[in-house]
Each structure stands twice: as structure tokens, then as C-alpha cells.
Amino acid sequence: MKFEYITPLIVFFFVYLLQITIVPLIRLAGIIPDLILIILVYYSISRGQLYGTVLGAVYGLLIDLISGNLLGLSMLSKTIAGFTAGYFTGETKKIVNVTTYNFSLIVLLCSIVDTIIFSFFSTFDLQTNIFSILFEQALLPSLYTAVVSILFLFYPLRRRKF
Amino acid sequence: MFRLFSKVWANFKEYIVLVITVLLSLIILSQNQNPKVQKVKAIAFGSFASITSIISDIFSTSDLKRENRELRETNAKLMLHLSKLREFGIKNDELRDLVHFKDTTSFPLIPASIISKSLSFTQNSITLNAGKKDSVLPGMPVINDEGLIGIIQSTSEDYSIAKTLHNVDLKLTVMDERSRINGILKWTGEELIMQNIPSTYDVEVGDRIITSDVSSIIPVPVPVGVVEEFKPSGLGMFSYIKVKPFVNLTNIDNLFILAVVKSKQVKDLELNFYRHQ
Numbered sequence: 141m142k143f144e145y146i147t148p149l150i151v152f153f154f155v156y157l158l159q160i161t162i163v164p165l166i167r168l169a170g171i172i173p174d175l176i177l178i179i180l181v182y183y184s185i186s187r188g189q190l191y192g193t194v195l196g197a198v199y200g201l202l203i204d205l206i207s208g209n210l211l212g213l214s215m216l217s218k219t220i221a222g223f224t225a226g227y228f229t230g231e232t233k234k235i236v237n238v239t240t241y242n243f244s245l246i247v248l249l250c251s252i253v254d255t256i257i258f259s260f261f262s263t264f265d266l267q268t269n270i271f272s273i274l275f276e277q278a279l280l281p282s283l284y285t286a287v288v289s290i291l292f293l294f295y296p297l298r299r300r301k302f
Numbered sequence: 303m304f305r306l307f308s309k310v311w312a313n314f315k316e317y318i319v320l321v322i323t324v325l326l327s328l329i330i331l332s333q334n335q336n337p338k339v340q341k342v343k344a345i346a347f348g349s350f351a352s353i354t355s356i357i358s359d360i361f362s363t364s365d366l367k368r369e370n371r372e373l374r375e376t377n378a379k380l381m382l383h384l385s386k387l388r389e390f391g392i393k394n395d396e397l398r399d400l401v402h403f404k405d406t407t408s409f410p411l412i413p414a415s416i417i418s419k420s421l422s423f424t425q426n427s428i429t430l431n432a433g434k435k436d437s438v439l440p441g442m443p444v445i446n447d448e449g450l451i452g453i454i455q456s457t458s459e460d461y462s463i464a465k466t467l468h469n470v471d472l473k474l475t476v477m478d479e480r481s482r483i484n485g486i487l488k489w490t491g492e493e494l495i496m497q498n499i500p501s502t503y504d505v506e507v508g509d510r511i512i513t514s515d516v517s518s519i520i521p522v523p524v525p526v527g528v529v530e531e532f533k534p535s536g537l538g539m540f541s542y543i544k545v546k547p548f549v550n551l552t553n554i555d556n557l558f559i560l561a562v563v564k565s566k567q568v569k570d571l572e573l574n575f576y577r578h579q
Binding site: 157160161164167170172189190193194196197200201204205206207208209210211212213215216219220223226258259261262272273276277281 | 422492
């Protein structure tokens with residue numbers, strides 16, 4: 141029971157270390173995949189919407205604290221992304237959604253939600269071209285994150301806990 | 303009452319938790335300037351940065367050879383600049399002597415390395431391995447041999463976080479080096495633009511942009527970039543000026559923190575002024 145809450149935090153610190161040290165080495169035109177979002181989507185589908193929402197808030201708050209971003213910004217975007225991913229949970233659906241290419245599509249959707257909210261709150265300005273921001277800051281990074289999430293499907297099924 | 307609450311909770315708990323966490327996020331967002339919140343952030347990133355620095359050290363050693371070659375090349379270029387500047391310096395000293403003006407200002411540089419980068423489109427920031435112990439203070443400019451990188455945002459004992467030019471929260475007073483026109487430099491999330499320049503003002507593509515001497519953040523002229531695109535506005539009063547920064551923010555590893563903050567600089571200049579009264 142305790143591990144249910146501690147494991148995602150341990151995983152977070154490990155994955156966040158990768159995110160800020162190794163992942164920048166695979167950037168494409170300044171775009172990097174969001175590994176934290178991939179694990180958030182995984183936990184949200186496998187453990188439910190409520191769990192995903194709270195975990196999104198915790199992950200977002202930790203990212204804001206560690207990265208020096210505006211405090212509360214990632215918390216808001218990751219909370220809603222975790223909540224969105226929670227719609228794809230369910231006793232029968234969750235195994236299908238975590239073990240097939242559906243997973244990447246869900247990651248794509250949640251990543252778009254996450255990046256749109258993040259970009260909107262951080263660059264809100266009447267002069268800014270919203271469509272350009274949606275394309276460059278939301279769609280492209282989301283696509284990259286979704287592509288990287290395919291690698292997650294190769295992680296052995298028996299090691300995953302649902 | 304309790305049964306009603308239990309029923310509502312059972313049916314809508316996901317939505318209730320969502321509303322609570324979203325509200326909590328918005329409350330925290332509004333408290334960003336609170337000194338206590340800043341202190342908590344400094345402790346949090348300082349603790350995590352010590353772990354990150356170990357990993358970043360491992361990766362940075364593999365780049366040493368390439369970096370060494372680039373540094374030798376920069377060194378040669380700087381040597382040529384230096385000999386030119388020496389000539390100007392001699393002339394400058396002669397002119398200063400003529401007007402009995404003594405320069406008391408100096409700009410110590412604090413060397414630092416980047417231990418992590420947040421490659422966000424809007425909130426780009428870098429974590430540096432120099433902090434309060436090295437006399438780094440919030441507001442100090444971060445530079446390298448090419449130009450301005452950003453401004454120190456917050457510091458812990460051993461580490462600091464700097465907002466780069468690609469951060470929407472960083473707005474700087476800059477000027478056109480040729481025409482001495484001042485404007486506000488701002489990152490929109492996709493490009494670096496210079497704001498508040500009337501359409502009739504003299505700005506040309508290729509003009510060098512430096513930090514302004516009226517800047518409240520950076521007290522010395524530091525190169526920032528070059529005007530890449532200039533469009534006089536058709537209907538509005540202000541023109542559109544796109545600036546290409548000198549520094550490629552994705553490839554920087556080592557940099558310097560200019561150990562001055564504006565207040566000290568103003569104080570020094572005022573003292574200098576009164577000395578000659």
C-alpha cells in the first residue's frame with residue numbers, strides 16, 4: 141500500500157534526472173520529449189483518474205520547485221493532463237490502453253493539453269500569434285513525446301503493475 | 303448532511319479533487335513574488351542541483367576535447383581584439399587624464415558551468431554551479447564571450463538559476479549601438495523582439511543590439527544580438543524589430559556571471575561624481 145504512493149515519487153526523481161541531463165542530447169530543433177508526462181499518463185491509466193489528478197499536481201509542483209519555473213504553472217498543466225489521462229482507465233480498458241499503440245495516442249492528447257495550458261499561462265499576450273504557439277509549442281513537442289512513448293511499449297509487461 | 307456529502311463525494315470525487323488542485327495551483331501561481339515562496343524554491347532547486355551536477359559532470363567531460371578546440375579559436379580571436387582595444391585604451395586614458403576623470407568601477411567575473419537546462423519554449427532557464435558562496439546575487443547578468451545569456455533569478459548556497467533570453471518573464475532595456483535608440487527586448491515564446499520603437503526611428507537590419515546604459519538590470523553595455531528583421535508598422539505607431547541573439551542558447555556550457563548589480567553601480571558612479579565636485 142505504501143509503495144503505491146512512494147514508487148511514483150522515486151520514479152519521478154529518476155526520470156526527471158534523465159529529463160534534464162540526458163534528454164536534451166536528443167533534442168530536435170530545440171524540441172525535447174516530456175518523459176514525466178509519459179509516466180504520469182501511465183500511472184493515471186493504470187491507477188485511476190483520481191490518482192492521476194493528484195499525482196499530476198504533485199509532479200507539477202515538484203517540477204516547478206526544482207526547475208525554477210513559475211510556481212504553480214506545471215502544477216496546473218500536469219493536474220489537468222493527469223485528469224485527462226484518467227478518462228482512459230477502467231478494469232478492461234487499462235491493459236489495452238497501456239500495452240498497445242493506444243498509449244501513444246493518449247500521451248499525444250494529454251501532452252497537447254499539458255503544453256497548451258502551460259504555453260497559454262506563460263505567454264499570454266494579445267500580440268502573440270496563438271496558432272503559431274499551438275503548433276510550435278504544443279503540437280510538435282507533443283508529437284515527439286508521443287513517438288518516444290512508443291519505447292515504453294517495449295518494457296516487459298510482466299514488470300508492470302496495474 | 304454527512305450522507306449527502308458522502309453521496310456527492312462518491313459520485314463526483316474526481317471532479318472535486320480536480321477543482322481543488324486547480325484552485326490550489328492558481329493560488330500558488332499568484333504567490334510567486336512572495337519572499338517565503340522564493341526561499342522555498344531556492345532550497346528545493348539547490349538540493350536537487352547537487353545531484354544533477356554529478357551527472358552533468360560525467361557528460362561534460364566527454365565534450366572537453368571539442369570545447370578545448372573552440373576555446374583556442376576564441377582565444378586567438380580575442381587576442382586580436384585585445385591588441386586593438388589596447389590602442390583604444392591608451393587613447394582613452396589620455397582623454398580621461400585631460401578631463402581629470404577617474405574610473406573606479408570594475409566588473410569581476412564569476413566563472414560557472416551549466417548543470418541543467420530547462421528547454422522550455424517560454425520559461426527557459428539554466429541552473430549554474432555557482433551560488434551565494436561565490437557571491438552570486440539575484441539580478442546579476444550572465445554572459446559568455448559572445449554576449450548576454452540571461453539574468454540570475456534566484457540563488458541557493460552553491461547553485462543559482464538564471465532566466466535566459468528565451469524566457470517570457472525577462473524584459474530588458476536595450477539599445478541600437480549605431481543609432482543609440484532604446485527599446486524593450488522581449489521573448490514572445492517564439493522570437494526575440496524589440497518593443498516600443500516608433501516606426502519613424504532609425505533602425506536597420508544588421509544593427510548590433512546591446513544592453514542600454516539606462517537599463518535598471520544590466521549596468522554595462524553587453525552585446526545581445528543583431529537586428530534580423532525590421533518592418534515599419536503600416537497602421538500602428540511602433541515598428542516590428544526581430545533580434546537574433548549572439549549566443550546560441552542550446553549549445554552553451556561554460557559562462558560567467560558579471561558580479562555587479564545595478565544599485566552598487568549607481569552608488570559607485572554617484573561617488574565618482576561627488577569626488578569631482
